[in-house]
Amino acid sequence: MNKIKISFFTQGCRLNQSETASLKNGFEEAGFKVVDFDGDTNLVVINTCTVTEKSDRDTRLLINKFIKKNPKVKIVLIGCQAQVWKEKLLALPNVVLVVGNEEKMDLVGKIKNIRPHPLLRQGFGGQALTPSPQVERGDFIHVTEIKKRSFTIPYASVEKTRTRANLKIQDGCDNYCAYCIVPYARGPVRSREFEDVLRGALELVVSGVKEIVLTGVNIGNYGTHPLNPPLFIQKEGDLNYKLEDVLRELSAIEGMGRIRISSIELTTLSEKLLDLIAGNEKLCRYLHIPLQSGNDSVLKRMGRKYSVQEYADFVRLAVEKVDGICIGTDVIVGFPGETDAAFQETYEFLENSPLAYFHVFSYSDRAGTKSFEMQPKVANNVIQKRSKFLRDLSEKKRQEFRVRQVNKTVTVLFEQEKNGFWTGLTDNYIRMQLKSEQNLENKMVAMKLEDVCCI
Numbered sequence: 001m002n003k004i005k006i007s008f009f010t011q012g013c014r015l016n017q018s019e020t021a022s023l024k025n026g027f028e029e030a031g032f033k034v035v036d037f038d039g040d041t042n043l044v045v046i047n048t049c050t051v052t053e054k055s056d057r058d059t060r061l062l063i064n065k066f067i068k069k070n071p072k073v074k075i076v077l078i079g080c081q082a083q084v085w086k087e088k089l090l091a092l093p094n095v096v097l098v099v100g101n102e103e104k105m106d107l108v109g110k111i112k113n114i115r116p117h118p119l120l121r122q123g124f125g126g127q128a129l130t131p132s133p134q135v136e137r138g139d140f141i142h143v144t145e146i147k148k149r150s151f152t153i154p155y156a157s158v159e160k161t162r163t164r165a166n167l168k169i170q171d172g173c174d175n176y177c178a179y180c181i182v183p184y185a186r187g188p189v190r191s192r193e194f195e196d197v198l199r200g201a202l203e204l205v206v207s208g209v210k211e212i213v214l215t216g217v218n219i220g221n222y223g224t225h226p227l228n229p230p231l232f233i234q235k236e237g238d239l240n241y242k243l244e245d246v247l248r249e250l251s252a253i254e255g256m257g258r259i260r261i262s263s264i265e266l267t268t269l270s271e272k273l274l275d276l277i278a279g280n281e282k283l284c285r286y287l288h289i290p291l292q293s294g295n296d297s298v299l300k301r302m303g304r305k306y307s308v309q310e311y312a313d314f315v316r317l318a319v320e321k322v323d324g325i326c327i328g329t330d331v332i333v334g335f336p337g338e339t340d341a342a343f344q345e346t347y348e349f350l351e352n353s354p355l356a357y358f359h360v361f362s363y364s365d366r367a368g369t370k371s372f373e374m375q376p377k378v379a380n381n382v383i384q385k386r387s388k389f390l391r392d393l394s395e396k397k398r399q400e401f402r403v404r405q406v407n408k409t410v411t412v413l414f415e416q417e418k419n420g421f422w423t424g425l426t427d428n429y430i431r432m433q434l435k436s437e438q439n440l441e442n443k444m445v446a447m448k449l450e451d452v453c454c455i
């Protein structure tokens with residue numbers, strides 16, 4: 001029997017990437033053939049992002065692209081856009097199923113269940129491509145309110161390239177920052193069950209993954225009560241397991257290469273975590289802590305729950321405690337009411353900080369967020385100019401950070417070879433290259449950083 005061919009496209013963040021990887025493995029286990037989305041396929045699943053209005057436009061462009069290539073293709077939209085704009089999505093051409101974040105990890109079941117439906121049977125070999133009016137819309141929209149409860153993920157998040165893999169440990173956010181749609185799309189803070197995190201990590205290690213990147217929306221809020229006694233650590237009193245416990249337990253797994261924490265909020269960071277990183281070589285000396293603005297009044301209007309001084313104090317402590325740590329950040333440029341003086345303050349703060357790089361986001365209005373209504377808006381040309389200043393500054397800071405690491409011994413995880421040079425990342429996020437005739441793919445090698453160039 002011919003297998004149904006299914007392909008996946010991921011928009012947006014690391015969390016979406018990790019979920020898509022798990023879904024691919026789930027569909028393979030269920031007997032589907034997972035193929036490249038550029039090739040011949042029956043179904044395309046787009047794991048959507050809705051963080052900006054551009055993400056929504058990108059989804060529509062993608063759909064048009066897929067239909068142009070294969071007019072009979074069936075499209076399934078899952079994830080954040082599905083959660084927020086479900087009705088609108090089902091009206092798009094060739095879209096046969098819309099599944100929100102609460103239900104998307106059960107997509108295998110949902111697709112298997114609708115396969116015998118006349119609409120889809122006809123569509124797989126015939127013409128009908130959009131839901132007909134006589135079909136209940138409920139059959140094709142699976143979006144419910146996201147509940148605050150711990151979760152498990154039934155499939156491993158192993159990707160084809162096994163060097164590095166994302167491991168989802170948390171979802172949702174309760175912060176409701178003024179510019180952000182994520183809490184509406186991802187729901188309240190909740191955590192993956194502790195045992196399930198361990199199982200997911202073990203699967204990755206066994207499959208040969210050397211670096212695990214812990215992902216979530218707000219991973220510093222990780223906390224669950226384990227169902228069974230943990231394997232390696234004993235806790236007394238507080239039985240709610242935190243991020244530090246996940247790090248300790250995962251780093252004790254035999255064969256674990258290293259663990260990286262993805263983006264983490266300042267309000268959830270502690271000195272205890274820094275001590276853990278400093279004392280455990282399996283934990284990457286790396287933190288990405290969103291700042292968003294270097295001006296207190298802008299931070300307040302954004303709904304961020306820290307001051308610039310608190311941010312500066314923590315970054316200084318991190319640099320003191322963890323030798324060679326790479327700290328990166330996110331900055332939003334042109335938030336409503338950001339004056340020239342407020343921007344200048346942000347610029348000077350970043351320039352004088354030990355931060356190693358920044359991701360610069362030009363503010364754009366997002367319907368459904370609080371800042372959509374805020375005034376005065378900053379002119380687009382001003383936003384672009386300020387963004388360029390910060391991107392240039394980020395490059396300078398990145399180079400300065402690399403120069404500070406020269407002559408230090410670092411561990412590199414090599415990924416691929418090009419023209420005789422192997423490239424890989426150090427635990428503190430420096431891209432290295434080494435001329436070698438040996439096969440270094442997926443090998444961790446301790447070496448001295450000799451020189452800095454722009455690669």
Ligand code: SF4
Pocket residue numbers: 173174175176177180181182183217218265
């Ligand atoms: S912390 Fe703020 S910016 Fe981050 S996901 Fe939550 S609401 Fe969005």
